[in-house]
Amino acid sequence: MWWCSLNNELRVNMGEKAHQSEFAERVSSILNAKYDHKPRAFVHTYGCQGNVSDSERIKGLLWQMGYEFTDNAENADLVLFNTCAVREHAEDRVFGNVGALKPIKEQRRDMIIALCGCMMQQPHIAEKIKRSYPYVNLVFGTYQAHRLPEMLYRVLQGKRVFENAEEKGKIVEGLPVYRDRSFKSWLPVMYGCDNFCSYCIVPYVRGRERSRKSEDIIAEARELVENGAKDITLLGQNVNSYGKGLDENINFAELLKKINDIPGDFVIRFMTSHPKDCSKELLDAMADCEKVEKHLHLPFQSGNNRILHEMNRKYTRDTYIELINYAKSRMPGLAITSDVIVGFPGETEEEFEDTLSLIREVEFTSLFTFIYSPREGTVAAKMPDPVTHKEKAARMQRLLDLQEQIAAKRTAKMVGKVYRVLVEEADEKGILTGRTQDNIAILFEGSDNLLGSFCNVTVTEAMSWIVKGKICQ
Ligand code: SAM
Ligand code: SF4
Numbered sequence: 001m002w003w004c005s006l007n008n009e010l011r012v013n014m015g016e017k018a019h020q021s022e023f024a025e026r027v028s029s030i031l032n033a034k035y036d037h038k039p040r041a042f043v044h045t046y047g048c049q050g051n052v053s054d055s056e057r058i059k060g061l062l063w064q065m066g067y068e069f070t071d072n073a074e075n076a077d078l079v080l081f082n083t084c085a086v087r088e089h090a091e092d093r094v095f096g097n098v099g100a101l102k103p104i105k106e107q108r109r110d111m112i113i114a115l116c117g118c119m120m121q122q123p124h125i126a127e128k129i130k131r132s133y134p135y136v137n138l139v140f141g142t143y144q145a146h147r148l149p150e151m152l153y154r155v156l157q158g159k160r161v162f163e164n165a166e167e168k169g170k171i172v173e174g175l176p177v178y179r180d181r182s183f184k185s186w187l188p189v190m191y192g193c194d195n196f197c198s199y200c201i202v203p204y205v206r207g208r209e210r211s212r213k214s215e216d217i218i219a220e221a222r223e224l225v226e227n228g229a230k231d232i233t234l235l236g237q238n239v240n241s242y243g244k245g246l247d248e249n250i251n252f253a254e255l256l257k258k259i260n261d262i263p264g265d266f267v268i269r270f271m272t273s274h275p276k277d278c279s280k281e282l283l284d285a286m287a288d289c290e291k292v293e294k295h296l297h298l299p300f301q302s303g304n305n306r307i308l309h310e311m312n313r314k315y316t317r318d319t320y321i322e323l324i325n326y327a328k329s330r331m332p333g334l335a336i337t338s339d340v341i342v343g344f345p346g347e348t349e350e351e352f353e354d355t356l357s358l359i360r361e362v363e364f365t366s367l368f369t370f371i372y373s374p375r376e377g378t379v380a381a382k383m384p385d386p387v388t389h390k391e392k393a394a395r396m397q398r399l400l401d402l403q404e405q406i407a408a409k410r411t412a413k414m415v416g417k418v419y420r421v422l423v424e425e426a427d428e429k430g431i432l433t434g435r436t437q438d439n440i441a442i443l444f445e446g447s448d449n450l451l452g453s454f455c456n457v458t459v460t461e462a463m464s465w466i467v468k469g470k471i472c473q
Contacts, residue, residue, distance in 0.1 A: 016146065017174055020061075023149035028066045030156050034110075035077065041067040042076035046094060047084025049235055049271065050206075051117055053186035054145060055082045058116070060176030061148045069178075074104055078112045083119035085201045087373035091119055098133055105135045112155055114138035116145060121205035124376065126164050140164060142206055146172040166207060173216050182228045183452035184424060189217050189255065190236035195274060197301075198312045198379035199344065199372060202237055211242050214250050218258055225264040230422050230452060234259070234270040240277035253285035260289035265454070267422070267437070271297045272339075276314040278323055287330040293437045294331045295365075298323070299339035303358030304351040307344050312379070317358060324362050335365040335438025342399060343372045343392030345383035352395050356402055363406050365438055366465065371396055404464050411440065411462035418458050418472055423450045441466040 031039045041062045045055040058080065059069065073079050079101060084090040098115065105111050113136045119125050121141035129136050137155045141164030144151070154161050171191065179185060190211040193203045217234075224232055234256075236242060242252035252270075259268055268291050273282075275298055286292050298320075302308050305316050328334055340355060359367070371392050374381040419442060421434025426448035434442050434457060443466060444457050457469040 016172055020147060020149045023153045024061070024065050027149055027153050027156060028064075030153075031066050034156075038068045039066060039077045040070040040075060041078040041080065042070050042073040043080045043082065044073075044097070045082045046090050047082075047086060047118070049186055049233065050188070050191075050237070051082050051084060053188050053235055054117065054142070056177050056179055056186065057175045058082065058145055058148060059178035061146075063178045064176050065149060065152065073101065076111065078114065080114040080116065083115060083117040085118035085122060085125075085205050085375070087370065088375075089373065091125070094119060098129075098136065102133075102135060112137050112152075114140075114152075114155075116140045116142075118142060118201070118205040121164050121166075122201075122376070123164070126162055130162060137161070141166075143167040143170065146175055168207065171210055171212055173212070181452070183422070184231045185224045185229045185233070186235050187217065187220060187224065187232050188212065188235045189239060189252075189270075190242050193237040194241070195238060195276075195314075196312060196379075198310060198383075199341065199375065201375040201378060204377055206237065209238070209241060209244060211236075211244065211246050213246060214248060214255055214258060217255065218262070221259050222262055225262055225266055228452065230266050230454065231424075232259070232266060232268050234268065237272060238274040238277060239270050240273050240279065240282060251279075251281070253279065253282045256282070256285050256289055256292060260291045266291060268292045269295060273298050275300065275320050275323060280326060283323070283327045283330055286327075293439070294333065295335040295337070295437065295439045296327055297337045298327075299368075300358060300362075301339060301341050302344060302347070302351070302355050304347075304354035307347055307351050307354075310346070310380070310383070311341075311344060317354065321358070321361065333438070335436075335440070336362060337366050337368070337439065338362075338364050339368045339370065340399070341370050341372050342396045343387055343389075345372065345374075345380055345385035347372075347387065356399060359399065359402055359406070363410070364403065365410060365440065366407060367399075367403050369396060369399060369403075408462070408464040411464065411467050414440070414459040414467050415462050416459065418456050419469070420454055420456055422454055423452065426451050442469045443467075444469040444471055446471050 043055055043059055045051050070076050081094055083094045101113055115136060120139050126139055129139055137160055138151055139162045140151060143166055144163045151161050151163060192207040192209045194209045196203050239252050242255055243250045300320050301311055301313060303317055419436045421436055421442055423432050423434045425433040430445055431443055432446045442457050456472040458472055459467045459469045461468040
């Protein structure tokens with residue numbers, strides 16, 4: 001299932017948009033003449049929801065140029081990887097997958113291979129691709145995606161194209177968006193990050209924070225709801241600082257209220273929040289807006305103040321816990337999820353134990369856990385790091401065991417209760433997957449016509465991370 005739309009034409013940077021539309025038409029005629037079938041694109045996305053959302057816009061442009069989409073890279077006419085640079089592991093996978101395309105490209109010389117996203121924004125990576133992967137046709141960074149028609153046109157003229165210049169402060173509205181599912185949608189509210197956490201590459205590859213105008217966001221949200229969206233996630237690296245630098249006087253709490261006021265049966269989520277900018281005003285807005293799911297994703301990264309300081313996080317363990325306690329008091333039953341890094345340079349056993357004690361105190365619904373990965377160009381990459389990877393992996397296992405016990409305690413309490421869930425997946429065996437308001441997956445039997453609709457489900461059995469249930473008649 002898919003749909004494609006052009007959002008909010010009036011807000012478009014018309015010069016750029018018209019320029020790219022012209023190239024889109026040229027590409028489309030070249031592709032028509034070149035293939036006796038509709039050209040097929042394989043688009044694979046690595047990393048976070050921000051990348052998934054960018055890929056929806058890239059796919060919108062490809063669709064506009066006449067491409068259809070395939071899940072099989074081997075028979076694709078265009079293979080595009082939208083890459084992630086947050087950890088070394090993600091980068092290694094990209095290099096591995098690009099390497100695997102070499103024999104296919106040798107058989108099919110006119111296959112176009114394109115790489116984009118955060119990894120490609122790093123000059124040393126773009127250089128490595130240029131030198132060591134001569135069969136890659138197109139490389140572009142995070143600022144250039146809207147120029148895809150023009151870049152593809154040059155590739156079709158036989159050129160090898162590398163474009164990863166930084167373009168400060170630019171947001172191009174009005175790009176077509178291709179969504180695989182109409183009922184669950186990502187909606188970016190801002191781009192970039194100004195925080196420079198010492199371990200993180202994001203500010204270097206995504207640039208400074210820039211917010212979309214609220215009227216553009218609200219127009220897109222309305223359009224999503226009109227097209228059947230039931231679950232809208234507002235996206236940004238730090239949504240709490242939404243509004244900075246805009247001419248209008250608005251913050252994220254006010255934006256949330258405006259989206260909550262859009263008529264329709266849908267729910268609103270948002271990520272990610274930074275504890276230093278997460279205000280009580282925002283938590284109050286969350287509590288008061290009936291469409292906002294009572295689920296807060298608030299990354300803490302470490303439970304130790306010295307490590308938090310070294311990470312440049314600008315909050316302490318106590319201020320984090322104070323926020324959590326306030327949020328729990330305003331929203332009883334609130335689901336809290338978080339990101340945590342194990343093995344930051346110089347983290348001692350005692351400092352790691354502070355992370356475990358914070359996890360015990362907050363009782364997170366679930367955690368995204370990462371072993372620290374040095375990123376070239378960041379401050380932390382230059383810090384001494386005496387702890388071995390083996391020791392870091394052992395700490396990670398202890399953390400996962402603890403979190404599993406906490407999650408199991410929570411899911412056990414769900415048995416016998418009824419939850420309203422949005423059906424998000426259906427498999428061929430007739431098992432549906434829905435998510436509770438607090439983001440726990442419930443598996444239950446039912447017809448796939450229920451996909452994209454809300455159902456009431458009684459929980460019958462708890463596992464550690466997920467539960468099983470039965471539709472209420
Ligand atoms: N902006 C979000 C925030 O501040 O919470 C998160 C964005 S980042 C893409 C997602 C998560 O990746 C971070 O919260 C952090 O836990 C993890 N991460 C970022 N850089 C990392 C690194 N160098 N090594 C390990 N994990 C990292
Ligand atoms: Fe990275 Fe920190 Fe920005 Fe999140 S807030 S994207 S962790 S620099």
